[in-house]
Amino acid sequence: MTATTPALPPQAVREARRRFLRSALFGSLAVGAALAGWLPIARRQALHLRPPGALAEDEFLASCIKCGQCVQVCPVEAIVLGDLGEGFGLGVPHIDGRAQACDFSCDAVQCVLACPTGALSHTLNKKEEVRMGLARLDKPDACLARQGLGFKGPARGAAFPGLHRYEEVDRWKPIPLADHPYEVELCDLCVRECPIKDAITLEPIGDDPADKRRTPVVHQPCVGCGMCEMICPTEPAAIVVDARAQWRAA
């Protein structure tokens, strides 16, 4: 190349312009596609149940490095990663309590220990300190206990793949719900399988001692793990967990 740059031929000028436009177009597309991840966040109706120890939602999305180490350590494989529809939540872990609740099979909140960024807060030491949400009796009319009904058979049918650690079966190994049928005079599955002490109780409905109907009542210790939602034998579940809900004295 000489010291004085000769004028470029028109074809080269055209190609340079096109190259610039292509660069601007693809660059904008990449940024636009990435920013479109905001839409599901902005339009979100209901929050996801996040694994134990998750920071406040915005902080959680910011600090999660999307590696799935929490997924790998969970003994009941309750944790799943968000897909493209989650936008910025792509690769961020959540729990679908109805499909597979966190039953604290691991005791020491393994997902929290696995998290490299503290998106699942390392300040947590035991399951009682977890606050994922709160259980709520969503469909009182469907609740078997409120109708005074018992329950017989596997809680969610023979084909349900969900796991639970039954202390009385094996202290360390979770087994399928399908392998653990029940036979109870009055359905108390949500209370029976709740991993947190005093989080939920069955209370009489009326003053009549002969009335065997009971209603599940959620108390302050509830951590929102979703176990009651998974075990509830009605379809859909009578009791559900409101993700991120905080306890308020009634």
Next chain:
Amino acid sequence: MSLLQSLAVMFGREPTKPPASAYSEAAACLHEAKRANRRSAEERAEVNRQIHERHKVHTWRNRRWLTLLAVNLLFVVSFKFDVQLVEGALTASRVIGFHMADLNSTLQVTLAFKTILINLIIGSMTVLLMWLLLGGRSFCSWTCPYHLLAEMAEALHLKLAAKGLVNDHPLLRGTRTVLWLVFAVLAFATGYTVFETISPTGIVSRALIYGPGVALVVVAVLLVLEVVYTRRLWCRYLCPIGLTYGLVGAVSPLRIAYRPQACHHEGACRKICLVPHVLDCTKKGFAVDVHQGIGADCTRCGLCVDACPTGALKFEVKGLDRLL
């Protein structure tokens, strides 16, 4: 080539012929001698045949593909069979219990979360040191699973281009630098790790380990564009991860070295290279020294080493020959 020039070219400046003052005495003599003794095409072909016996050499490519597959399969196998050798995904992991964190993911999380996280410092420093020794963008060609998919798309693109069915539509290489800055600013401004939403490295890595998802659509769109429109669109012109690791590789001792002595300047290396601007020194009369590294943006993929018929391009660990 000086470090600053190498970085400038990586950021997007087009390489130019070095000024006369840039050449070392030995290089100037060599170019003079080469100009005086032109070899005929037949002579060059004979030399090529003697040095590069086999028609096609894929030594480094095969080693690299094996490594890339092994690394990614290690993640998959560790989870599937609960071996716990490499837990996590390429964005962050524990390797036999030690934290590792991808540099670009660490950057995104740190800017979005605005907190210094000790595990990420440990993890990213380990990774930084590792790629500082191993050549920066060697992460791209030796580890990134998207790179392998893109290589297949590129092979298809070249096949179709040879038949005249598609044309390459190059972009300005500076686009990647702009995107790197834009995504850094977006992470900081929005408080979300915006780039991770389209990062094909993260998407493919997680798909391999945790099962495929809709997010693979992003990868599919990129691959289709790379086949029909722009050769190596993502890795060459857009990917901010590549630039992050390129910065690490700028001073890395593991590099491809160029010795113009035997070179015929036929450009076989530049034709197959992902980042041919790093090979500008292989043009006739462009080498400023008789032995030089080829630049920060090089992914150390070794395709040029395989392609070079005269052995002018070789892997080297800088300074190792003097130590031994």
